[in-house]
Amino acid sequence: MFRYLIRRLLQMVLTFFGATFIVYALMFANQTDPIQALAGERPITDSQRLALTERYHLDEPFLGQYWHYMKGLLTGDFGISLTNRKISEMMADAWPVTIRLALIAIVIVAIVAIVAGVISGIRRGGTFDNVTLVLTLVVLSMPIVVLAPLARLVFGIQLGWFPPTATRDAGFYELLLPALVLGSLVVATELRVTRSAVAENLRSDYVRTARAKGLTRQRVVGVHVLRNSLIPVVTLIGVDLGNLMSGAIVTEGVFNIPGVGFNLFRAIKTEDGPLVVGFVSVLVIVFLMVNLLVDLLYAALDPRIRYE
Amino acid sequence: MTDIQAQIDVLPGLDPGAQLLEVNDLHVEFRTRDGVSHAVNGANFRLEPGETLAILGESGCGKSVTAQAIMGILDSPPGYVTRGEVKYRGVDLLQLKEAERRKVRANRIAMIFQDALSALNPVFSVGFQLAELFRKHRGMSRQDAKKRSIELLDQVRIPAARERIGDYPHQFSGGMRQRVMIAMALALDPEILIADEPTTALDVTVQAQIMGLLAELQRERDMGLILITHDMGVVADVADRISVMYAGKVVEEAPVYDIYARPAHPYTKALLSSIPRLDMKGQQLSVIKGLPPALNAIPAGCAFHPRCAYARDQCRQDPPPPAYDVALGRTARCHFWREVIGDE
Amino acid sequence: MSDPQAVTTAESAVGRDKPRSLAGDAWRDLRRNKIFWVAAVLVTVFVVMAIVPAVFGAGDPRDCALSRQHDGPSGNAFFGYDFQGCDVYAKAVYGARNSILVGLLSTLLAGTIGLIMGLTAGYFGGWVDAVLSRGIDVVLGLPFLLAAIVLARRLSSDPSNNGFWAVIVTLGFLGWTTAARVMRSSVIASKNQDYVAAARMLGSGPARLMMKHILPNSTAAFIVVLTILLGTNIATEATLTFLGVGLKGDAISWGIMINEAGPNVRTAAEPLVWPSVFLALTVLAFIMLGDAVRDAFDPKLR
Numbered sequence: 001m002f003r004y005l006i007r008r009l010l011q012m013v014l015t016f017f018g019a020t021f022i023v024y025a026l027m028f029a030n031q032t033d034p035i036q037a038l039a040g041e042r043p044i045t046d047s048q049r050l051a052l053t054e055r056y057h058l059d060e061p062f063l064g065q066y067w068h069y070m071k072g073l074l075t076g077d078f079g080i081s082l083t084n085r086k087i088s089e090m091m092a093d094a095w096p097v098t099i100r101l102a103l104i105a106i107v108i109v110a111i112v113a114i115v116a117g118v119i120s121g122i123r124r125g126g127t128f129d130n131v132t133l134v135l136t137l138v139v140l141s142m143p144i145v146v147l148a149p150l151a152r153l154v155f156g157i158q159l160g161w162f163p164p165t166a167t168r169d170a171g172f173y174e175l176l177l178p179a180l181v182l183g184s185l186v187v188a189t190e191l192r193v194t195r196s197a198v199a200e201n202l203r204s205d206y207v208r209t210a211r212a213k214g215l216t217r218q219r220v221v222g223v224h225v226l227r228n229s230l231i232p233v234v235t236l237i238g239v240d241l242g243n244l245m246s247g248a249i250v251t252e253g254v255f256n257i258p259g260v261g262f263n264l265f266r267a268i269k270t271e272d273g274p275l276v277v278g279f280v281s282v283l284v285i286v287f288l289m290v291n292l293l294v295d296l297l298y299a300a301l302d303p304r305i306r307y308e
Numbered sequence: 309m310t311d312i313q314a315q316i317d318v319l320p321g322l323d324p325g326a327q328l329l330e331v332n333d334l335h336v337e338f339r340t341r342d343g344v345s346h347a348v349n350g351a352n353f354r355l356e357p358g359e360t361l362a363i364l365g366e367s368g369c370g371k372s373v374t375a376q377a378i379m380g381i382l383d384s385p386p387g388y389v390t391r392g393e394v395k396y397r398g399v400d401l402l403q404l405k406e407a408e409r410r411k412v413r414a415n416r417i418a419m420i421f422q423d424a425l426s427a428l429n430p431v432f433s434v435g436f437q438l439a440e441l442f443r444k445h446r447g448m449s450r451q452d453a454k455k456r457s458i459e460l461l462d463q464v465r466i467p468a469a470r471e472r473i474g475d476y477p478h479q480f481s482g483g484m485r486q487r488v489m490i491a492m493a494l495a496l497d498p499e500i501l502i503a504d505e506p507t508t509a510l511d512v513t514v515q516a517q518i519m520g521l522l523a524e525l526q527r528e529r530d531m532g533l534i535l536i537t538h539d540m541g542v543v544a545d546v547a548d549r550i551s552v553m554y555a556g557k558v559v560e561e562a563p564v565y566d567i568y569a570r571p572a573h574p575y576t577k578a579l580l581s582s583i584p585r586l587d588m589k590g591q592q593l594s595v596i597k598g599l600p601p602a603l604n605a606i607p608a609g610c611a612f613h614p615r616c617a618y619a620r621d622q623c624r625q626d627p628p629p630p631a632y633d634v635a636l637g638r639t640a641r642c643h644f645w646r647e648v649i650g651d652e
Numbered sequence: 653m654s655d656p657q658a659v660t661t662a663e664s665a666v667g668r669d670k671p672r673s674l675a676g677d678a679w680r681d682l683r684r685n686k687i688f689w690v691a692a693v694l695v696t697v698f699v700v701m702a703i704v705p706a707v708f709g710a711g712d713p714r715d716c717a718l719s720r721q722h723d724g725p726s727g728n729a730f731f732g733y734d735f736q737g738c739d740v741y742a743k744a745v746y747g748a749r750n751s752i753l754v755g756l757l758s759t760l761l762a763g764t765i766g767l768i769m770g771l772t773a774g775y776f777g778g779w780v781d782a783v784l785s786r787g788i789d790v791v792l793g794l795p796f797l798l799a800a801i802v803l804a805r806r807l808s809s810d811p812s813n814n815g816f817w818a819v820i821v822t823l824g825f826l827g828w829t830t831a832a833r834v835m836r837s838s839v840i841a842s843k844n845q846d847y848v849a850a851a852r853m854l855g856s857g858p859a860r861l862m863m864k865h866i867l868p869n870s871t872a873a874f875i876v877v878l879t880i881l882l883g884t885n886i887a888t889e890a891t892l893t894f895l896g897v898g899l900k901g902d903a904i905s906w907g908i909m910i911n912e913a914g915p916n917v918r919t920a921a922e923p924l925v926w927p928s929v930f931l932a933l934t935v936l937a938f939i940m941l942g943d944a945v946r947d948a949f950d951p952k953l954r
């Protein structure tokens with residue numbers, strides 16, 4: 001366990017520096033006019049120019065800039081937007097609604113993927129399984145830019161079942177439609193992985209043992225098979241999170257939910273470079289942290305890893 | 309133990325005086341994409357308390373499937389019992405409802421498997437997997453179940469049982485894992501234990517220890533033991549009677565001494581002549597020329613005829629040979645058993 | 653399967669067959685797969701649409717007049733007009749070209765990078781493999797769309813740039829990892845096979861070995877990965893475009909259409925719905941195709 005942890009931590013540190021370096025380099029390296037790049041096509045005043053140069057240490061060599069940027073990231077200083085707001089404050093404002101949205105999406109995904117995945121895995125080749133497979137294929141290939149606006153149009157505006165926009169303090173009901181949209185990004189893969197894990201585990205020898213022990217079918221499937229099948233599903237969560245973040249940018253943008261994704265969406269639209277860099281960096285950090293947590297969870301679920 | 313026995317629901321029709329286990333004309337087939345495999349085609353045998361019956365045969369001849377059919381744990385689909393009876397103390401298990409059948413498993417008839425590593429659930433501690441039996445079948449509390457589990461691990465001689473109860477299967481050695489399997493099978497004091505190649509995956513020295521342990525536990529509990537193996541060397545010391553299976557049928561059944569002294573079926577004879585010598589470990593049974601038939605294309609007539617040294621036209625043309633009575637408690641499915649048995 | 657009659661027929665069908673190759677087997681499976689045919693038809697339709705949009709009887713997508721703003725569907729414009737008074741059907745049809753071209757080129761780029769990385773890592777092993785695999789880890793360690801946003805923004809920062817190549821390079825540079833992994837593992841698997849070892853003993857050099865013996869074995873898996881990647885790249889292009897860091901300016905693109913139709917959807921739904929449908933069907937077609945081919949080559953997975 002200890003060695004596994006150390007190895008994972010080292011890997012994460014490596015990925016962290018690699019990833020932030022790439023993001024930073026993409027933003028600033030080798031630009032003819034990095035300040036204009038930050039501001040996009042909007043005109044900037046001389047005082048803004050000066051502030052940005054100081055802020056990003058643009059008068060220093062590239063590695064020095066990166067060093068300052070990292071120092072900022074690690075001390076919670078994410079910079080100031082072109083509209084002169086502290087990015088850390090904007091973020092603090094935006095996180096709660098995004099977290100609520102993501103939680104609703106994840107709970108829905110977990111329930112749907114596990115229940116349907118287990119049923120499909122047990123009745124492989126049956127009607128339910130075939131219908132589910134086709135449905136997941138369709139969901140899998142629905143780009144978020146199609147799903148989010150269409151869902152809002154049909155269920156939010158035309159049918160009026162859900163509010164088409166949400167506020168900062170949106171509750172469960174307001175966030176349900178966007179959460180469904182967001183969840184559909186990951187539900188298909190989770191379901192498919194659950195299904196094949198269940199199908200595979202059902203064929204394993206320990207299931208035969210469990211049946212020979214006179215356990216009920218519910219217990220064999222619900223305890224012995226499910227616990228083993230969750231291992232690959234959990235490892236997917238890390239990847240899923242990346243998809244959820246991408247999805248949140250479009251979904252929050254479309255539904256006008258003032259969360260982290262919406263801020264990033266607007267930052268891109270308004271060509272606010274510092275805001276984009278700040279938000280992207282934080283999201284990358286969150287992504288890496290969650291992936292580390294997933295590794296721990298993985299170890300908790302699979303004793304063979306734990307005692308490696 | 310009587311209080312525990314009393315907690316098991318009484319099976320309707322159970323007759324304590326009847327034969328412990330009786331398998332009659334058992335047929336099992338697998339319906340797969342590639343056609344129907346007739347894995348078991350009329351298996352017959354009986355078992356008494358305290359008796360060890362060895363089921364012997366090359367791999368793929370339907371031994372494990374027979375055991376699974378008795379336990380009621382066939383993979384279904386694709387596997388189906390299509391005919392026959394499995395009578396435990398007068399009750400035909402095949403006629404029971406699943407809920408009743410479940411109570412027979414582990415309580416009355418238990419089973420251990422060849423590869424203990426894959427037969428144990430990798431993500432639960434052995435303590436959990438043992439205690440589960442007591443908690444689900446006996447309704448014991450966690451503490452009591454744990455205490456009983458430790459006692460059991462002690463009985464199968466796992467050193468430091470108390471400390472190892474929380475360990476996971478992969479942390480045990482091969483022999484120790486098989487001991488855990490045995491502990492699990494014996495937890496609820498079954499009357500019948502089916503051991504499917506319990507030592508095949510183990511080293512020779514460990515094999516002997518496990519066989520010794522099984523024999524001892526059987527004596528203590530007066531259990532009926534069905535020992536499935538493809539290794540004739542293993543059975544000579546422990547078995548009372550032997551059933552030799554070929555292509556899903558019992559082709560010869562006899563007391564162990566008679567089989568070794570005067571086999572009545574050419575297949576048994578071929579198996580005997582292939583008992584491994586010490587210098588040929590791992591090559592046992594490969595001496596018989598040819599392969600067992602594919603179970604979706606069993607030859608007409610006597611299924612053994614393509615490989616049989618005694619075969620003649622009658623073997624190919626007549627219906628498969630019936631179980632001829634060779635002596636009291638001895639049968640052989642060979643038209644020419646007299647010739648085989650007398651021939652030396 | 654419980655019908656004994658069906659089982660016997662299956663049995664005799666198997667019995668009759670001549671020895672089959674993996675590809676022949678896969679093709680037999682594919683031909684019977686409805687999903688494959690649906691996907692194939694859709695792919696054909698959209699590819700034709702990309703090459704010769706005129707076949708679809710669409711008008712001029714650049715012939716716009718504000719006087720027709722949000723006019724409903726008619727014989728001239730099947731899906732009506734958008735808020736700039738452009739023919740939605742014409743724009744949707746002509747939008748196929750950019751989507752498919754970007755998808756194709758970015759997939760080719762990703763495939764090439766993945767091929768080289770995977771082959772190198774798998775064939776040489778050791779520290780080369782270690783370094784390349786860590787590289788893959790780092791790229792996978794980035795949330796894909798976030799990285800794509802930053803990269804695409806950076807590549808198309810010049811206002812005169814319409815974003816076409818920027819998106820292709822972005823998707824290519826960020827999307828090669830799966831292809832590389834597949835390549836790497838199939839190289840490792842086939843490297844140890846007897847006939848490859850034999851060829852090596854007979855003096856084949858690394859390049860020859862890879863071209864003649866290792867590559868042909870990995871093609872199926874590789875093509876499946878690329879087909880699916882093609883679908884997702886088309887979707888990501890639309891997303892980037894929608895966000896404003898993809899195709900820009902006067903490019904005709906489904907992503908731009910969806911983006912522009914969004915604010916006006918209460919007055920006119922068609923300009924949003926139709927490009928969405930076209931985009932979804934295109935992506936679906938490629939992903940279904942990849943899925944069907946994979947199932948055919950690896951029936952175990954089903």
Ligand SMILES: Nc1ncnc2c1ncn2[C@@H]1O[C@H](COP(=O)(O)OP(=O)(O)O)[C@@H](O)[C@H]1O
Nearest residue numbers: 338345347367368369370371372373383386603
């Ligand atoms: N789950 C299964 N699905 C299909 N066929 C099976 C299955 N289990 C067993 N069989 C068939 O039954 C035959 C006998 O298997 P088995 O009883 O395991 O042989 P053994 O005598 O070595 O234990 C196998 O050769 C196979 O054709």
Ligand code: SF4
Nearest residue numbers: 610613616623642643
């Ligand atoms: S019946 Fe014929 S073929 Fe079968 S075992 Fe006897 S002699 Fe051999």
Ligand SMILES: [Mg+2]
Nearest residue numbers: 371372504505
């Ligand atoms: Mg077996």
